[in-house]
Amino acid sequence: MSTTNKNKYMFAVHDVIIHYRQLPSGAYQARMKRKGIELDIRAHSQKELKKQFIKAFDEALEQQKLDDAMITPDNSPTFMEYAYKWLAIKKRTTKPSTYKEYDRQVDNVLFLKFADRKAASFTRDELQNYLFEEYVDQNKLRTAHKMHLTLRCIFDLIEDDLGIPSPMRKVIVPRFAAKHGHAFTYEEERELVDYCITHLDYETSHAFLVLLYTGMRRSELARMEIIDDKWIRTVTSKTRMGKNEEVRLIPITPMLRRVMPYINFETAKNCPLGRITSRLHQVFPNHHAHELRYTFITRCKESGVNLELVMMWDGHSQEKGIGSSVVDRGYTDYSKEFQLKQSLLVDYQQWDFPEPNYDSHPRPENYFPNSKYNKSLRAATAQAQNTTV
Helix, strand or coil: EECCCCCEEEEEEEEEEEEEEEECCCEEEEEECCCEEEEEEEEEEEEEEEEHHHHHHHHHHHHHHHHHCCCCCCCCHHHHHHHHHHHHHHHCCCCCCHHHHHHHHHHHHHHHHCCCHHHCCCCCCHHHHHHHHHCCCCCHHHHHHHHHHHHHHHHHHHHHCCCEEEHHHHHHCCCCCCCCCCCHHHHHHHHHHHHHHHCCCHHHHHHHHHHHHHHHHHHHHHHHHHEEECCEEEEEEECCCCCCCCEEEEEHHHHHHHHHCCCCHHHHCCCCHHHHHHHHHHHCCCCCHHHHHHHHHHHHHHCCCCHHHHHHCCCCCCCCCCCCCCHHHHHHCCHHHHHHHCCCCCCCCCCCCCCCCCCCCCHHHHHHCCHHHHHHHHHHHHHHHHHHH
């Protein structure tokens, strides 16, 4: 039993250094959490503390040996039992959209492959070959990384509960660099706007214009609203479960205001997200929907908008190339007046818009009951009826 100073004490048990302390009550406390053993021992004297701790440590080691002897590849719980235990945890700690992907992996992939396997029956070579043959060799590197992460989490849970070393510890997959999109060129932007205005019967056209000139994510469309004819308010969708929702304001820039007469915001809010993706791919095969967001961010920067404001508008907490720290930005509260003044910089293209066309691809009139087209049609019909009467 030794002491380093007035308040720190230590002793050794089985070549393990145990630190302990004296509580305000005068009792002594020793705690340990390592090698699968957790101990929290308290006693009224240092001598009694060491005695009780050694006894508890010996009992824990003996129990660990018994547990290791009892768990074999033949009698261990099944792998899927722990896969579903892990899935139940993720259901309560992740967003529904994230959980849905985990659920798909467990039910549609792991269950079909490992349904009858015992938790202790896996080897590193087997899992390494599985990831290579099923994903890496098929050039599905992104999926390989997803499955690697899922398997690692499940086997970590098995190791914690059963003390079976995780076979995923040395399993590796090749590096995967996510494909980053690129902004529309100015010519492509003009083409897209012209397409939207001449195809207003497509609900996607309204969504494209909103996304292009606000930088919102597709999933944020449903909760947007116009505030004081100066702002678009929405809720940042990329927040983790357990954190407060982040409401953010995006100023209506001159570019957005220029196309607003052609946008039905209710139509944009209710546009199916999958339809946005597929329609844009039809019109611009080399672009994907998220690149509308890239374009807004790029144009704001090119126009000279304060970089921290761009982050605020697009809902990013941090971004490379911005010198101030996250803490500094947290203490900065830009006024609405300053933001609106900065938004006026986003005024980089002016052109004569084509005549709007609601009939490029006729659909039933009640398909978009709140669209500008149907409102105009109802007004014209009502006026005609009043004239007749």
